[in-house]
Amino acid sequence: MARKYSIAHLTWLPWTPAEMIYNTHLLDYDYVSLRTISQGLPGEVNHDISNGSELFKLTEQALKDTGMRINDIELAKIDENTTEIKKYEPHLEAAAKLGVKNVITNIWTPDKAFYTEKFGELCDLAAKYGMSVNLEFVTWAEVKDLKSARELLAAVKRENALILLDTLHFYRSRVTPAELKDTPKELFKTVHICDAGREIPTDKESLVHTGRAERLYVGEGAIDIAGIVKNLNDDVVLCVEMPHVKRVARIGAVEHARRTLETAKEYFKAHGIE
Numbered sequence: 001m002a003r004k005y006s007i008a009h010l011t012w013l014p015w016t017p018a019e020m021i022y023n024t025h026l027l028d029y030d031y032v033s034l035r036t037i038s039q040g041l042p043g044e045v046n047h048d049i050s051n052g053s054e055l056f057k058l059t060e061q062a063l064k065d066t067g068m069r070i071n072d073i074e075l076a077k078i079d080e081n082t083t084e085i086k087k088y089e090p091h092l093e094a095a096a097k098l099g100v101k102n103v104i105t106n107i108w109t110p111d112k113a114f115y116t117e118k119f120g121e122l123c124d125l126a127a128k129y130g131m132s133v134n135l136e137f138v139t140w141a142e143v144k145d146l147k148s149a150r151e152l153l154a155a156v157k158r159e160n161a162l163i164l165l166d167t168l169h170f171y172r173s174r175v176t177p178a179e180l181k182d183t184p185k186e187l188f189k190t191v192h193i194c195d196a197g198r199e200i201p202t203d204k205e206s207l208v209h210t211g212r213a214e215r216l217y218v219g220e221g222a223i224d225i226a227g228i229v230k231n232l233n234d235d236v237v238l239c240v241e242m243p244h245v246k247r248v249a250r251i252g253a254v255e256h257a258r259r260t261l262e263t264a265k266e267y268f269k270a271h272g273i274e
Contacts (some may be wrong), residue, residue, distance in 0.1 A: 003234070003274060005261060006031035006071040008192060008241035017055065019046055027258050031071035033073035033190075034059075034237050037091050044184060047096075050090035056189060060098060062202070068129060071237050072102035072134060078118045079108035085121040096129035102190065104164055106135045107152070109145040113120040115142070116155050123158035134164035137173065137193070140207045143175035150183060166192035166241065168211060171223045172200050177231070185233045187215075193229075193264060195221030212220070213242040215242040217259060221268035226271035240264055 007024050009015070013035060015023065020032050036184070049056040070106050076088045079148040083137045092103060103126055107115045123133045138148040153161045165188055170180075194215035200209050218225055218240075218271070229238070240260040268274060 003268065004030040004237050006033045006190070006239040007033040007257060007260065008033045008239050010241055010243050011257060011260060012243070012248060014045055015059070016045075016252065017049060017063040018058040021059065021068050022064055023254055024257060025066035025068050027254070027261055028101050029068070029261060031239075032072055032236060033074070033241075034141050035075060035090065036095065037075055039077070048091070050094040056094055057097075063098060070100045070214070071099055071239065073100055074104035075156075076103050076105045076122060076133075077108055078105060078122065079113050080111070080114075082118055084237065085118055085125055088122065088223055089125060091109050092126060092129045092131060096131060100131065101183055102132050102134050102162075103125045104136055106136050106138050106141050108141055116152060119152060119161075120156040120158060123161050127158070127159075127160050127217060132160040132189065133158070133164050134162045135157075136164035136166055136192070137169055138166070139169045139172045139211070140204045144169070146170070146175045146179050146183065162189055163187045164190055164192065165228070166194075167228055168194050168196050168215060170228060171196065171240070172207065174200075178226065178268045180228065180231050185231075188232050190237045190239050191229065191232060192239050193218055193225055194240065194242045195219060195225065199200050199224035206261050211243075213243055213245045215244060217242065217263040219263060219270075224257055226268065226273060227274075229268070230271075238264065238268075254267050 007029050017034050036047050036049050040232050109115050126133045137143050149163050242260045
């Protein structure tokens, strides 16, 4: 079977969901992965499609026009301010109306008892809308590696709890091939793919900078992306997440999105993954 590709909104966040759908449909992507839950970051555009907004209607029409699908939405993060998981319900409800089956979360508080409880609540809320919760471990977050992600899933014991593997965080949190092979493959439905240099920064600022502004095309850096993907099921969605501010300034967002897909397909073909 042919591999399915999605593109993460972070690759070029200023596009509205409808723009993302129309543009990437022309580039031959299979899915889009949208950030419809704003993080309140400096300069971030709010793409909230909940509550029957005009943005929702435009997104719905774009899906009908193109036949594209939304693989997932983000980011239902859990931090010290996430006292009410129900605040995410309008976002999940709107996404479910568009056929979305996955929501992404990260953990940003050291209070293990608190985030375990809230993660379980998020899984229960998502289940109400037929959605899975994909826990992405992030190098500079509290749940920062595969081991701690598996521990959290084991603690909550929810059938709709999954792990979202990001090749950048996989590499920079020093997950070993043995750890990946020991993890049940059914826990992975999506993998964020990008490349990075061999050096692993030790300071948070550098880690964040790469993650949000300077990810490399697949095959351009030092990450054994093929080795990772070969240990996952063939139906895992390959989601390119490659924000690169300087490249977009030089060649434009559409061309950058085209190259992210082209280079990924060329790389995987060369490694016997198609």
